[in-house]
Amino acid sequence: xxxxxxxxxxxxxxxxxxxxxxxxxxxxxxxxxxxxxxxxxxxxxxxxxxxxxxxxxxxxxxxxxxxxxxxxxxxxxxxxxxxxxxxxxxxxxxxxxxxxxxxxxxxxxxxxxxxxxxxxxxxxxxxxxxxxxxxxxxxxxxxxxxxxxxxxxxxxxxxxxxxxxxxxxxxxxxxxxxxxxxxxxxxxxxxxxxxxxxxxxxxxxxxxxxxxxxxxxxxxxxxxxxxxxxxxxxxxxxxxxxxxxxxxxxxxxxxxxxxxxxxxxxxxxxxxxxxxxxxxxxxxxxxxxxxxxxxxxxxxxxxxxxxxxxxxxxxxxxxxxxxxxxxxxxxxxxxxxxxxxxxxxxxxxxxxxxxxxxxxxxxxxxxxxxx
Numbered sequence: 001x002x003x004x005x006x007x008x009x010x011x012x013x014x015x016x017x018x019x020x021x022x023x024x025x026x027x028x029x030x031x032x033x034x035x036x037x038x039x040x041x042x043x044x045x046x047x048x049x050x051x052x053x054x055x056x057x058x059x060x061x062x063x064x065x066x067x068x069x070x071x072x073x074x075x076x077x078x079x080x081x082x083x084x085x086x087x088x089x090x091x092x093x094x095x096x097x098x099x100x101x102x103x104x105x106x107x108x109x110x111x112x113x114x115x116x117x118x119x120x121x122x123x124x125x126x127x128x129x130x131x132x133x134x135x136x137x138x139x140x141x142x143x144x145x146x147x148x149x150x151x152x153x154x155x156x157x158x159x160x161x162x163x164x165x166x167x168x169x170x171x172x173x174x175x176x177x178x179x180x181x182x183x184x185x186x187x188x189x190x191x192x193x194x195x196x197x198x199x200x201x202x203x204x205x206x207x208x209x210x211x212x213x214x215x216x217x218x219x220x221x222x223x224x225x226x227x228x229x230x231x232x233x234x235x236x237x238x239x240x241x242x243x244x245x246x247x248x249x250x251x252x253x254x255x256x257x258x259x260x261x262x263x264x265x266x267x268x269x270x271x272x273x274x275x276x277x278x279x280x281x282x283x284x285x286x287x288x289x290x291x292x293x294x295x296x297x298x299x300x301x302x303x304x305x306x307x308x309x310x311x312x313x314x315x316x317x318x319x320x321x322x323x324x325x326x327x328x329x330x331x332x333x334x335x336x337x338x339x340x341x342x343x344x345x346x347x348x349x350x351x352x353x354x355x356x357x358x359x360x361x362x363x364x365x366x367x368x369x370x371x
Contacts, residue, residue: 006091007104010078014108018074022063025070029062030055050134057131064119068275069309071112072282075105076305079290098354101287109283117276121253124272128250149174164195172196177209179234189215190234198233207234260330267324270334274316281341282309288348312341 037054040046046054063070082088091101153162165176177195181188192212209232217224248256248268256272259265285308289301315337322328348354 010104011107022070033058075286113276113279120272263326288352291352
């Protein structure tokens with residue numbers, strides 16, 4: 001009963017610590033995703049109203065992919081603290097075996113791996129499909145939505161360049177607008193005091209220019225024509241709305257399984273399985289890595305743990321690339337990366353004595369003989 005309570009205590013500490021580490025990682029991920037999406041908005045590749053959705057989907061993907069390292073760091077922090085405070089020594093002296101420690105560890109690791117398996121095989125592909133859909137919608141929107149005041153923007157389709165010096169106070173119009181395009185070998189330069197979106201009767205992207213000039217002519221010659229206007233309606237070239245993204249990582253898992261003989265589909269499928277499996281492998285490695293002398297700092301083995309995780313993650317990324325390129329046999333897949341980490345665990349566990357079911361109990365000495 002006491003040992004069961006000790007296992008529950010360790011499991012509770014592991015859950016609380018991994019929750020705290022996950023929150024910290026989530027904040028870091030949101031900051032990184034927000035910076036990247038804001039750059040896309042500023043450069044005109046993404047409309048500003050798509051910002052919340054892209055940040056939410058990106059943060060979700062980031063925390064899912066980094067959850068294994070959050071759990072691994074939580075395991076290392078908890079066991080490091082227990083070693084520093086001699087709690088691990090006390091538990092072993094009371095008869096708690098390394099098998100019981102692993103049982104407490106897998107009370108956390110096993111449910112987390114199952115949950116991550118569900119996320120990777122069912123939720124993440126749908127998230128990727130939503131991200132692809134948002135980017136498709138962004139490319140179908142008029143180029144006007146991507147114009148950031150004070151920056152030149154090249155159209156995604158055709159030789160067109162847009163520039164607006166600033167926006168109006170109500171943010172409904174662009175002021176001091178410059179548009180350059182090439183039509184039938186002639187340069188067409190349009191400047192206007194004001195421009196507002198005009199959907200037009202056709203429903204495609206039009207721009208209504210007010211109080212400006214248009215210059216038309218062949219570059220390098222003096223034969224330019226000038227047109228002065230009060231209001232000019234001009235169409236902005238739109239991308240082909242029939243094109244849709246079909247990224248492999250957005251495909252449902254059953255579809256990938258049906259294509260499992262294809263190297264690229266097999267690589268994506270095994271990557272989805274590798275994430276939850278990595279939680280179990282890292283849980284095995286956490287206990288021998290955390291074995292340090294008592295009263296040692298709780299962060300003493302964190303650099304080594306990070307090094308092991310980076311090595312493992314690079315093996316998986318390298319393996320996925322080689323598998324997708326057909327340089328790795330399909331039967332081998334990514335299993336070699338997991339196998340190398342298991343070999344490392346066997347070496348560390350044997351060195352630390354963790355492969356014994358129960359810790360060795362020292363004999364008490366009475367005088368010169370053993371009692």
